[in-house]
Amino acid sequence: MPVDPHSHVPIYEQIIEHIHGRIATGVYQPDEPLPSIRALALELLVNPNTVQRAYQELERQGLVYMRKGLGVFVASNGRTTARSKSEEAVRERFSQGIDLGRSARLAEQTLRSLFNRTLRERPSPPQGHDRSSSDKRASS
Amino acid sequence: MPVDPHSHVPIYEQIIEHIHGRIATGVYQPDEPLPSIRALALELLVNPNTVQRAYQELERQGLVYMRKGLGVFVASNGRTTARSKSEEAVRERFSQGIDLGRSARLAEQTLRSLFNRTLRERPSPPQGHDRSSSDKRASS
DNA sequence: TATGCTGTATTAGGTAGCTAGTGCAGTCAT
DNA sequence: ATGACTGCACTAGCTACCTAATACAGCATA
Numbered sequence: 001m002p003v004d005p006h007s008h009v010p011i012y013e014q015i016i017e018h019i020h021g022r023i024a025t026g027v028y029q030p031d032e033p034l035p036s037i038r039a040l041a042l043e044l045l046v047n048p049n050t051v052q053r054a055y056q057e058l059e060r061q062g063l064v065y066m067r068k069g070l071g072v073f074v075a076s077n078g079r080t081t082a083r084s085k086s087e088e089a090v091r092e093r094f095s096q097g098i099d100l101g102r103s104a105r106l107a108e109q110t111l112r113s114l115f116n117r118t119l120r121e122r123p124s125p126p127q128g129h130d131r132s133s134s135d136k137r138a139s140s
Numbered sequence: 141m142p143v144d145p146h147s148h149v150p151i152y153e154q155i156i157e158h159i160h161g162r163i164a165t166g167v168y169q170p171d172e173p174l175p176s177i178r179a180l181a182l183e184l185l186v187n188p189n190t191v192q193r194a195y196q197e198l199e200r201q202g203l204v205y206m207r208k209g210l211g212v213f214v215a216s217n218g219r220t221t222a223r224s225k226s227e228e229a230v231r232e233r234f235s236q237g238i239d240l241g242r243s244a245r246l247a248e249q250t251l252r253s254l255f256n257r258t259l260r261e262r263p264s265p266p267q268g269h270d271r272s273s274s275d276k277r278a279s280s
Numbered sequence: 281t282a283t284g285c286t287g288t289a290t291t292a293g294g295t296a297g298c299t300a301g302t303g304c305a306g307t308c309a310t
Numbered sequence: 311a312t313g314a315c316t317g318c319a320c321t322a323g324c325t326a327c328c329t330a331a332t333a334c335a336g337c338a339t340a
Contacts, residue, residue, distance in 0.1 A: 069337030097233030
């Protein structure tokens with residue numbers, strides 16, 4: 001898992017995003033154990049508390065659950081809620097963009113055009129199928 | 141001009157957004173003087189440096205120009221560049237949203253649908269015509 | 281029951297960013 | 311030239327936030 005300690009976005013948020021994506025796309029399956037706090041901390045060369053903070057936020061969002069002495073696991077409906085959270089986040093960005101456009105009195109047409117152009121410039125990559133094409137465990 | 145000192149978004153950014161909007165929508169006309177740093181600072185009950193920081197950023201963006209001893213004025217092509225900056229900002233948000241959707245493997249169709257729904261929920265308000273319908277000077 | 285794993289809690293250090301205080305410098309009118 | 315306005319520059323304090331250090335508590339297995 002790639003983490004940039006010099007990024008302006010905090011490490012714990014980078015971890016959240018990464019795990020969130022893995023759950024949303026089915027790389028991590030329900031009730032499957034995630035890397036332990038210490039293990040991941042060791043891999044990323046950060047303090048365990050930083051990893052814990054990420055996991056706690058993911059637990060608060062209902063994507064994982066933590067059991068003392070046992071580990072961290074993907075919630076049974078983790079994938080569903082992860083996708084739902086993603087949609088929510090997407091809509092939030094779209095809303096911000098639209099509001100910005102509104103306050104500059106950009107026409108409806110202009111907004112649609114800007115969106116379509118942006119969408120066109122960011123083609124979706126060729127899709128593998130779930131985790132079968134990915135690594136089997138927390139490797140990278 | 142409304143400014144919330146308790147907001148998580150910095151005061152100087154709130155000022156930037158506000159002025160930016162006024163220029164983009166033509167409320168402030170080219171070469172028209174903006175409120176002086178001290179005057180605006182007095183009105184908003186903040187330190188002059190905070191206002192200055194906002195104005196400096198606006199100058200860097202090419203929306204205004206500052207003349208020592210004279211004041212701050214709207215750049216001649218201010219409205220154009222303001223609208224262009226707005227479009228850029230809008231596209232930035234759209235990009236973020238799209239990227240988020242991509243990383244969750246949301247379908248193209250889903251993205252479009254989310255956008256359209258969001259657009260529908262945020263109707264553009266009935267439009268007045270430029271500044272004639274607004275206040276004539278920096279009043280609020 | 282002892283060892284080694286797991287998550288949890290509390291505290292403290294460090295840093296980046298925002299805001300404020302104060303003084304300098306240019307322009308114009310009287 | 312003096313006063314009153316303008317923008318500019320430097321410094322310092324403060325606050326919020328992230329990260330780290332360290333110690334505590336539960337679970338499983340030999």
